[in-house]
Amino acid sequence: MKILITGGAGFIGSHLAEYFNEQNYEVFILDNLKTGYHSNVGFIDNAHLIDNDVTNSQFVTELIKKEQFDYVIHLAAVVSVVETIKNPILSQSVNIEATLNMLESNRQYNKNLKKFIFASSAAVYGNTEGLPKKVNTFIDPESPYAIEKYAAEQYTKLYNKLFNMPTTSLRFFNIYGPRQDPSSPYSGVLSIMNEKFQNDDTFTFFGDGEQTRDFVYVKDLVQAVSIVLNNENANGKIYNLGSGEQISLLQIFNTFEKLYNKTINYKFSDSRSGDIKHSYAQIEELTSLGYKPKYSVEDGLAAYVNYTNHS
Ligand SMILES: NC(=O)c1ccc[n+]([C@@H]2O[C@H](COP(=O)([O-])OP(=O)(O)OC[C@H]3O[C@@H](n4cnc5c(N)ncnc54)[C@H](O)[C@@H]3O)[C@@H](O)[C@H]2O)c1
Known part of the structure; x- marks a missing residue:
């Protein structure tokens, strides 16, 4: 094929x-x-x-x-x-x-x-x-x-x-995971946060960090x-x-803290114009075809961190 x-x-x-x-x-x-x-x-x-x-x-x-x-x-x-x-x-x-x-x-x-x-x-x-x-x-x-x-x-x-x-x-x-390129400031936020944790840099939340996404x-x-x-x-x-789950950026930050067993500096800046406050997907149509997300955000981030620190 x-x-x-x-x-x-x-x-x-x-x-x-x-x-x-x-x-x-x-x-x-x-x-x-x-x-x-x-x-x-x-x-x-x-x-x-x-x-x-x-x-x-x-x-x-x-x-x-x-x-x-x-x-x-x-x-x-x-x-x-x-x-x-x-x-x-x-x-x-x-x-x-x-x-x-x-x-x-x-x-x-x-x-x-x-x-x-x-x-x-x-x-x-x-x-x-x-x-x-x-x-x-x-x-x-x-x-x-x-x-x-x-x-x-x-x-x-x-x-x-x-x-x-x-x-x-x-x-x-x-979508997040290995090979996502963090070099652009508009890349997936998780790849950027991960890179900051790797390099002990300061992470900037645009807005209050309470905004949610479906990762x-x-x-x-x-x-x-x-x-x-x-x-x-x-x-x-x-x-x-989507995964059908709504996760805030602060929750993601906390998960990285646990996975890296450390914290990094962070600051808050104005939210970016056009940025959406909350988002998550209804996925019933896809699950009815047999789709079942296997990775909770903890599992996915653990796999991602493991990959980026061993490649
Ligand atoms: N990553 C996400 O969270 C996300 C969310 C929504 C939609 N998407 C969509 O998923 C698709 C893949 O995104 P990604 O995150 O892997 O991004 P990516 O930038 O890693 O992949 C895009 C690929 O397309 C290639 N490309 C760009 N312009 C091209 C052109 N004119 N001709 C041939 N190749 C070209 C790039 O070189 C790159 O390899 C895109 O259509 C994107 O809009 C991604």
């Missing part, structure tokens, strides 16, 4: 590539290595790691025509909210147009396709009232990033409705993707990919 993972050299993609490689799928990665690294996927040979851009539509179409992938997981994106605010025209060409081209190329030239999965985001909910966040409730995008994710997931859904393509979108909540250990994401990939009932659907 051939599987194409766009953005496969990045944080999440590398875990999916690892899993499907172990399951003996023939894994192809299409990645321009902008925020991803070859070293994340050392187990993929050069013939299967295609260093190219998803906006290169002719190239992508030819690749799909030639390889006739059984599965496509489309993760490649401008992932920084700030970058999409600075350059919305460029970011929509990656986050919307390239997704549409990927769908259209598969529709026209790949009759072998068994599933197309698109990585959407909890960002689409913005600051809407009401918890937990449900897929069929109001959305309120607060950034070009959120609008782009929404547009692309809706195209993905529409290709099922119009052309019966086997497509599913997943709205990822806050998902990346191995639980892999479980969810693999379930959706193999379930035809998921076609034409959009799911929240």
Whole structure:
């Protein structure tokens, strides 16, 4: 079985590539290595790691025509909210147009396709009232990033409705784990906090630290993707990919203190504009397919800390 993972050299993609490689799928990665690294996927040979851009539509179409992938997981994106605010025209060409081209190329030239999965985001909910966040409730995008994710997931859904393509979108909540790059100030907050603990640096809470998120250990994401990939009932659907648990940043900080058996300095600064106060996912639709998060935040953080201190 051939599987194409766009953005496969990045944080999440590398875990999916690892899993499907172990399951003996023939894994192809299409990645321009902008925020991803070859070293994340050392187990993929050069013939299967295609260093190219998803906006290169002719190239992508030819690749799909030639390889006739059984599965496509489309993760490649401008992932920084700030970058999409600075350059919305460029970011929509990656986050919307390239997704549409990927769908259209598969529709026209790949009759072998068994599933197309698109990585959407909890960002689409913005600051809407009401918890937990449900897929069929109001959305309120607060950034070009959120609008782009929404547009692309809706195209993905529409290709099922119009052309019966086997497509599913997943709205990822806050994913964390090994290989998440803490170098950007807008990277996942847990990777930043972890790095501060490693280096005995000061951690800054934007706001009072009481803000909550739904944190998902990346191995639980892999479980969810693999379930959706193999379930035809998921076609034409959009799911929240969360843990269903609401955890505050202060709770996370306390868990790191226990795991490292020490504390570090911290300070509070103004919350960032557009930052959401509380968020967690309703995940019943996904659990009804068999998804069951295995990692509590304590377990996930322990595995993460263990990895970062032994690699
Ligand atoms: N990490 C999270 O918590 C989270 C939450 C919601 C949604 N997502 C989505 O999940 C996906 C993966 O995110 P991640 O956290 O692994 O980020 P990441 O930056 O580690 O991975 C993105 C990958 O896409 C590649 N890429 C970027 N632009 C490209 C282009 N034009 N052509 C080809 N490759 C390109 C990058 O080089 C990188 O390897 C993204 O679509 C992101 O929006 C992530």
